[in-house]
Amino acid sequence: MPLKVENLKISTKDGKITPVKNAFLTVEKGERVALVGESGSGKSLTALSILKLLPENLIAEGNITVDDKNVFKLTGEKLRQFRWKDVSMIFQDPSASLNPLIKVGEQVGEAIKFHHPELSKKEITEKVIELFKIADIPEPHKRINAYPHHLSGGLKQRVCIAMALACNPKYVIADEPTTALDVTVQGKILELLKKISERNNVGILLITHDMGVVAEFAKKIYVMYAGYTVEHGTVEEVFSNPLHPYTEGLLKCSPTLSGKPKRKLPSIPGSIPQPNEKISGCPFHPRCPIKKEICEREFPPAKWKNGRFVLCHLR
Numbered sequence: 033m034p035l036k037v038e039n040l041k042i043s044t045k046d047g048k049i050t051p052v053k054n055a056f057l058t059v060e061k062g063e064r065v066a067l068v069g070e071s072g073s074g075k076s077l078t079a080l081s082i083l084k085l086l087p088e089n090l091i092a093e094g095n096i097t098v099d100d101k102n103v104f105k106l107t108g109e110k111l112r113q114f115r116w117k118d119v120s121m122i123f124q125d126p127s128a129s130l131n132p133l134i135k136v137g138e139q140v141g142e143a144i145k146f147h148h149p150e151l152s153k154k155e156i157t158e159k160v161i162e163l164f165k166i167a168d169i170p171e172p173h174k175r176i177n178a179y180p181h182h183l184s185g186g187l188k189q190r191v192c193i194a195m196a197l198a199c200n201p202k203y204v205i206a207d208e209p210t211t212a213l214d215v216t217v218q219g220k221i222l223e224l225l226k227k228i229s230e231r232n233n234v235g236i237l238l239i240t241h242d243m244g245v246v247a248e249f250a251k252k253i254y255v256m257y258a259g260y261t262v263e264h265g266t267v268e269e270v271f272s273n274p275l276h277p278y279t280e281g282l283l284k285c286s287p288t289l290s291g292k293p294k295r296k297l298p299s300i301p302g303s304i305p306q307p308n309e310k311i312s313g314c315p316f317h318p319r320c321p322i323k324k325e326i327c328e329r330e331f332p333p334a335k336w337k338n339g340r341f342v343l344c345h346l347r
């Protein structure tokens with residue numbers, strides 16, 4: 033059974049703002065899936081809701097299931113176990129994820145000890161070294177004794193990846209894991225995640241705003257705009273024949289299509305609406321190059337065809 037998000041809505045508890053209005057996605061075991069969209073479209077909140085890590089002022093509705101578990105019902109010890117053994121997460125800034133005062137090997141060791149209190153100190157160290165090897169950290173025997181500030185950004189992210197794998201999770205969510213890193217390191221981190229997904233049959237949900245990264249990494253793609261999932265399909269299908277005008281805009285100056293590497297999404301005229309902004313009809317209509325009169329009046333229908341999805345009147 034996969035990791036599945038359906039009809040996800042995330043609002044402030046006072047009901048005034050709804051940053052995620054209707055999102056969905058599925059990640060199967062061993063599958064590499066990308067979640068894309070401009071900054072502010074609701075990608076990170078969607079990811080955080082899968083781990084029940086939403087900020088205090090927000091509340092999620094809908095369905096989130098991982099294998100047979102209803103995530104909304106998990107609490108206490110079950111939730112703690114779930115966060116390491118079912119789904120773990122890698123964040124954008126590895127420095128913020130690591131404690132600057134503790135040796136990196138110890139930090140990864142803590143995660144192992146937490147879940148395997150029966151292991152001896154020596155066994156834990158061996159396991160940490162094994163994880164560092166999986167994360168392609170050179171000289172792992174030495175590196176376990178390093179403090180975060182001794183390591184480059186790329187190596188710190190590899191430590192975070194090792195930590196995320198500490199309890200053999202079935203799924204890993206990586207929220208813009210390479211955005212804070214040097215361009216030359218980005219590709220290597222993506223390669224590593226790919227290798228882990230293949231070797232350990234881990235389903236990976238990669239969040240990015242970079243279509244070049246999507247092309248390199250994922251097999252399936254979900255596009256979010258203003259809190260809605262607006263398009264879904266295989267990367268091959270969506271890149272060769274995007275259905276939603278927003279996806280088309282994202283791909284238009286895509287580096288992969290023109291052959292040149294690029295870091296940011298091309299800019300689409302206008303900007304993403306604020307979560308509290310009321311827009312009639314299609315949320316993309318103020319920026320849509322092909323909108324018709326109906327688009328300003330009516331919310332677009334959700335269309336499924338041959339495993340592809342699009343939220344648009346005209347496609």
Ligand SMILES: Nc1ncnc2c1ncn2[C@@H]1O[C@H](COP(=O)(O)OP(=O)(O)O)[C@@H](O)[C@H]1O
Nearest residue numbers: 051070071072073074075076077078087089307
């Ligand atoms: N705790 C919060 N309370 C209210 N709004 C929030 C909160 N956190 C994020 N938002 C808003 O929700 C929207 C989506 O945020 P986010 O999921 O971080 O977007 P993305 O990851 O796609 O850039 C943004 O407009 C952001 O300002």
Ligand code: SF4
Nearest residue numbers: 314317320327344345
């Ligand atoms: S529904 Fe209309 S405005 Fe919205 S994306 Fe489709 S064509 Fe554009």
Ligand SMILES: [Mg+2]
Nearest residue numbers: 075076077207
């Ligand atoms: Mg984000």
